Amino acid sequence: MKKFITGNDAAAIGAKLARVKVISAYPITPQTTIVEKLSEFVANGELDAEYMKVESEHSALSACIGAAATGVRTFTATSSQGLMLMSEIMFVASGLRLPIVMTNVNRSLSAPLNIWCDQQDSIAVRDSGWIQLYCENNQEIIDSTIQAFRIAEETLLPVMVCFDGYILSHTTEPVDIPEQDEVDKFLPPYKYPYSLDPEHPVTIGAVGVPDFYEEFRYMLQKAMLESRGKILEVGQAFNKQFGREHGLIECYRSDDAEVLLLTMGSLSGSVKEVVDEYRGHGERVGLVKVRTFRPFLAKELAEALSNAKAVAVLEKNFSPGSTGALFSDLSGAFANAKKSPLLLNFICGLGGRDVSVIQIREAAKAAMEAAKTGEVKEAVRWLGLRETMVGLRP
Amino acid sequence: MSVVPEEELLAPGHRACPGCGSVLAVRYALKALGKNTIVCASTGCMEVVTTPYPETAWRVPWIHVAFENVAAVASGVQAGLKKLGKHDIKAVAIGGDGGTVDIGLQALSGMVERNDNVVYICTDNEAYMNTGIQRSGATPFAAWTTTTPVGKVKRGEDRPKKNMLAIINAHGAPYVAAASIGYPIDFIKKVKKAASIEGSTYIHVHCPCGPGWRFDSSKTIEIAKLAVLTGMWNLYEIERGEFKLTFKPPKRRPVADYLKMQGRFRHLTDEEIAEIQRMVGEECKRLGIE
Numbered sequence: 001m002k003k004f005i006t007g008n009d010a011a012a013i014g015a016k017l018a019r020v021k022v023i024s025a026y027p028i029t030p031q032t033t034i035v036e037k038l039s040e041f042v043a044n045g046e047l048d049a050e051y052m053k054v055e056s057e058h059s060a061l062s063a064c065i066g067a068a069a070t071g072v073r074t075f076t077a078t079s080s081q082g083l084m085l086m087s088e089i090m091f092v093a094s095g096l097r098l099p100i101v102m103t104n105v106n107r108s109l110s111a112p113l114n115i116w117c118d119q120q121d122s123i124a125v126r127d128s129g130w131i132q133l134y135c136e137n138n139q140e141i142i143d144s145t146i147q148a149f150r151i152a153e154e155t156l157l158p159v160m161v162c163f164d165g166y167i168l169s170h171t172t173e174p175v176d177i178p179e180q181d182e183v184d185k186f187l188p189p190y191k192y193p194y195s196l197d198p199e200h201p202v203t204i205g206a207v208g209v210p211d212f213y214e215e216f217r218y219m220l221q222k223a224m225l226e227s228r229g230k231i232l233e234v235g236q237a238f239n240k241q242f243g244r245e246h247g248l249i250e251c252y253r254s255d256d257a258e259v260l261l262l263t264m265g266s267l268s269g270s271v272k273e274v275v276d277e278y279r280g281h282g283e284r285v286g287l288v289k290v291r292t293f294r295p296f297l298a299k300e301l302a303e304a305l306s307n308a309k310a311v312a313v314l315e316k317n318f319s320p321g322s323t324g325a326l327f328s329d330l331s332g333a334f335a336n337a338k339k340s341p342l343l344l345n346f347i348c349g350l351g352g353r354d355v356s357v358i359q360i361r362e363a364a365k366a367a368m369e370a371a372k373t374g375e376v377k378e379a380v381r382w383l384g385l386r387e388t389m390v391g392l393r394p
Numbered sequence: 395m396s397v398v399p400e401e402e403l404l405a406p407g408h409r410a411c412p413g414c415g416s417v418l419a420v421r422y423a424l425k426a427l428g429k430n431t432i433v434c435a436s437t438g439c440m441e442v443v444t445t446p447y448p449e450t451a452w453r454v455p456w457i458h459v460a461f462e463n464v465a466a467v468a469s470g471v472q473a474g475l476k477k478l479g480k481h482d483i484k485a486v487a488i489g490g491d492g493g494t495v496d497i498g499l500q501a502l503s504g505m506v507e508r509n510d511n512v513v514y515i516c517t518d519n520e521a522y523m524n525t526g527i528q529r530s531g532a533t534p535f536a537a538w539t540t541t542t543p544v545g546k547v548k549r550g551e552d553r554p555k556k557n558m559l560a561i562i563n564a565h566g567a568p569y570v571a572a573a574s575i576g577y578p579i580d581f582i583k584k585v586k587k588a589a590s591i592e593g594s595t596y597i598h599v600h601c602p603c604g605p606g607w608r609f610d611s612s613k614t615i616e617i618a619k620l621a622v623l624t625g626m627w628n629l630y631e632i633e634r635g636e637f638k639l640t641f642k643p644p645k646r647r648p649v650a651d652y653l654k655m656q657g658r659f660r661h662l663t664d665e666e667i668a669e670i671q672r673m674v675g676e677e678c679k680r681l682g683i684e
Contacts, residue, residue, distance in 0.1 A: 021477040024470065050473040055504030059466035062501065065459050066434060066470025066485075072477050074470075092459050196432045196455035196471065198483060203450035205435075205458035212447050 005175050007168035010138045011077065011103040011161065012037035014145025016047050017183040018101075021072035021190070024052035024063040028082040029115045030165040031105040035077055057082035061089040061100070068098040069204055071195035073149065076100070079165060080107035080121045087125050090158070094129025094220060096205055099152035099159075099192070102130070103145065106265065106316070107165040108351040116352020117165040118316035119265060123325045129220050131155070131227055132294040134264040135163040138173040140246055140291075143238065146178065150187050150234050155227045164266040164316075166352065178242055186241050224295045231292055248297050251304055253279055254286030259367045260308040260341070262301075264290045264326060267314060267348075267355055274360045285364055290326065298333035305330075309371035310342040312363045314383075316349040323380050342370045348383035359383040398582060399425050408451040409443040413611030415601030415618060416440055416517040418575045420488060423515055423599075426585035429454055430483045432471050436464035436493035439524045440517060462497035464489045465505035468512040476511075484513060484589050491518040491532035494598075495556045506565040506594040513588045514596045516558065519603035527606045531556040534626070535673060536666055537658045539606075544661040554673060562596040563632050569595040571631035571640075575602070576618030580629055580640050587631070600627045608657020620652040625674045628681060639683050649674055 005013070012034045015023070023042070025035040041047035050067075054060045057078050064074040078086060083104055093100055104122045108114045122132060131151060135141045141163050148159040163169065178186075194202050208216050232248055239245035250268075253275055254260055261271050268289040278285035288304050288311075290297070305311050315324040322328060327345035334340040346363045349355040362383060370376045387393040403424035410417040420440055424431070435441040435458045444451040445458065459467045468487035475483050487505075489498055494516040505512060521539045522528040529539040535554045538544050542551040562570045569591050573581040581599055588595035602617045604610065609617055621627040622641065626649060629641040649671045653659040662670075678684055 022470065022473045024473075050477055052469065052473055053508060054466060054469070055500060055507070058463060059469070059501050059504055062459055062463035062466035063470030063473065066457065066467040066472075067474035067477075068470075069457050070432070070471055070474030070478060070480075072474045089460060089463065096459070196457060198430050198432070198455060201453055201455045203445055203452050203456045205456075206445035206447040206450060207442055208447050 001177050001179070002174050003177055004172045005138060006033070006170055006172050007138045007141050007163050008033040008105065008170065009037060010141040010175055011145055012041070013177060014142045015075045016041050017178060017180060018073065018146055018149045018187055020049050020075040022050045022052065022064065022067035022074045023076065024054050024060045024067070024074065025076045025078070026054055026057045026060050026082060028057070028079045030107060030169045031077050031079040031082070031103065034103055034105070057085040058089060061086045061093060064100045065089065065093055065096065065098055068100050068192065069196050071190065071192045073190040074100050075102070077103040077105070079105045080109055083121045083125060084109065087128060090125055090128040090130060093158045095216070097156040097223070099156055101145070101148045101152055102158065102160050104160050104162045105165045105169045106162055114351040117167055118350045118352070119162070120317045122160060122162045123317040126294055126325060129157070129224065130294065131157050131159040131224070131231070131292070133159065133161050133292055134290065135161065135168065136266055136268045136289060138168060138175045139244070141168065142175055142177065143242070143244055143246060146183055146187060147234050147238055151227065151231055153190060154234070155223055155230050157223055157227055162265070167266045182241060186238065228292070228295050228297060246291055248292045249300055249304060250289040250291060252287040252289065254288055254304060256284055257286030258284040258309045258371050259364060260305055260311045261285070261287050261360070261364060261367070262290065262305070262311055262313045262326065262330065263287065264293060264315065267316070270355065270357060271314065271360055274357055274364060278364065283368070293326070296329050301330060302333045302337055305341055306337065306339050308341045310344060310367040312344045312346055312367035314346045314348055314360070314363055318347045327380070342374070342376050343379070344370060344376055345380040346383050347380065353384055355383065398579070399428070401425070403429060403453045404444070405451045405453060407449070409446060410439070411605055411611065413604045413614040415575045415603060415614050416490070416519055417443065419515070419517045419581070419599045419601050422575070422578050422582050423488070423585050424454065426582040427484060427486060427513070427589055432457070432483060432485050434464050434468040434471060434485065434487045436489035436498060437461035438490035438493050440488060440490065442524060461493050463501050464493060464498060465502040465512070465514060468514070469505045469508065469510040472511045485511065487512055487514045489514070489516055490524070491516060491520060492522045492530040495531040495558050503565065506562055506567050506596065509593045511592055512594055513585065514594065515585070516596070516598045517601045518598055519601045519606060521606050523603050523606045536662060536670060538661060539658070549661065549666070558598050559632065567596055568593045569631065569633050571597045572627065572629055573597055574600040574618050574622050574627060574629060576615055576622060577629060577641060584631060606658070608660070609655055613655060617652070617655055620647070620655065623647045624649045624652040625678050626652050628678065628683060630681065637682070642683065
């Protein structure tokens with residue numbers, strides 16, 4: 001059934017269709033309407049779940065861990081500062097291998113305080129051991145949310161579904177909402193193999209002394225690397241049933257491209273327009289969209305990008321003193337490659353600043369120039385920056 | 395007298411120090427709770443000494459997540475149990491004083507305010523012992539710790555112990571109790587009562603710590619009893635707002651009998667001891683147990 005819904009509605013409906021049993025969350029802009037919607041579903045009896053009114057995001061995730069360990073499907077949602085408050089417990093959730101699903105509605109981090117979109121929040125927890133999926137549109141949000149539960153439960157890894165605040169969270173788009181009985185066929189009931197049960201007592205969260213700790217961390221790494229196949233497999237199964245596939249990465253008019261733009265999230269939509277524009281002029285420009293940022297798909301990306309002469313990475317985050325996160329990971333992906341395109345990094349759209357088509361063209365032009373001359377003039381650039389305000393120009 | 399089960403749900407062989415008071419509290423609590431229990435532990439001595447992988451001392455299901463969130467983890471466990479229809483299994487949270495009165499207070503406040511069906515047990519050894527005797531909000535007035543040293547200007551902890559029972563009671567918890575490992579039958583009864591009540595119940599159990607309080611490991615029980623006999627720690631319960639003293643010492647002994655057995659109070663002058671005596675008198679008066 002097609003309906004006009006917001007990104008936040010898509011996330012809430014996705015969690016409802018997954019028949020989550022415990023929801024534990026705390027309000028934060030721009031995530032709030034997800035948990036409002038879920039609490040309505042519970043209040044109306046449309047969803048048979050415990051809605052836990054916790055006093056912080058830290059407790060929200062802690063309660064999800066407790067509930068998931070008893071053997072029920074759990075869900076939480078947050079943004080920005082809330083995610084930062086959770087971050088300590090995120091590392092524990094993945095270390096304990098609990099298949100919790102979380103929506104993160106991407107929002108900037110303080111200071112200065114700002115409630116609008118960039119991807120700094122989820123990027124900051126990229127090392128937390130959670131699978132990270134980024135969505136381009138509201139259809140991807142509902143589909144990825146449903147898939148996330150199956151991916152999590154089959155890999156015993158927690159999964160974050162990330163999408164851009166306001167740009168998607170509060171924007172209405174037509175979305176094909178899967179039928180409940182179809183989702184039930186796709187997503188089997190929750191089963192956790194080591195649940196807390198007095199009949200079979202287990203100890204979860206023991207002390208890992210130096211003699212064991214490294215092996216536990218390696219097992220997490222192995223699970224993350226292997227989850228790549230599971231994400232693909234679950235996506236294919238979803239496609240078979242619902243007729244939509246989102247893949248690990250998406251390649252858009254990229255086959256013969258000399259210049260490729262690389263993005264994550266809603267920005268991909270605008271970039272596709274710019275790509276079409278260039279293609280109209282006969283320029284060989286394409287897009288590669290990263291849907292799965294963790295695990296990082298070094299091999300797939302290297303393959304998808306290696307025939308281009310230059311790649312422009314556009315991203316809504318940066319590591320102070322370094323580059324954008326996607327750019328640095330991508331540089332690593334080409335570390336031992338026989339053939340590598342020139343790589344350019346464009347930091348853009350921080351704190352809700354609109355990324356215009358003009359700016360995307362600017363990035364594409366710089367990459368085209370690099371492709372032509374074989375030289376990168378400036379590896380990292382901030383798009384749309386008021387240079388006079390920060391003392392770069394008088 | 396109530397029958398104390400012989401079955402040990404906390405296995406021997408754990409790594410607690412000789413004469414550890416807290417581990418006795420855990421052992422007694424499990425006897426009271428029985429096997430239909432899921433224990434959530436906060437980071438601290440009791441977590442570390444019982445679960446060095448690949449060993450565990452726990453014969454009941456047990457989960458540890460972090461330091462400050464054991465109440466929230468237990469809330470999640472009880473929510474999961476509710477959805478699974480497992481109404482006969484009790485969620486229990488165990489935290490030390492640091493994990494309860496300081497860093498874990500927010501999560502605990504949330505749990506009690508929601509009245510989640512959890513028994514919370516605070517094993518109070520009056521400082522951060524796991525990290526090496528740093529003061530906590532539960533450290534008593536004038537006590538030496540490594541972060542309240544006795545020097546030329548400062549004379550140990552300068553503030554009295556935080557009153558956790560009053561704090562939890564003010565949330566409207568159906569049951570709160572103060573207990574001591576020196577009085578195990580009283581403690582076990584309180585744990586049993588707490589577990590029988592639907593909702594958030596809280597037991598604060600006083601647990602002497604030899605290495606932290608500076609006394610010989612053979613003196614744990616004697617010191618625990620002396621705390622109660624001097625009025626430094628009182629045994630009572632508040633059930634749905636109703637206060638009841640569960641043990642009244644025949645004649646209150648001077649606080650010096652308790653303080654002088656412990657190296658952490660070695661520096662006290664007669665005047666300082668008199669001040670503590672005055673504070674104890676006031677507290678007993680406040681509780682109406684004069």
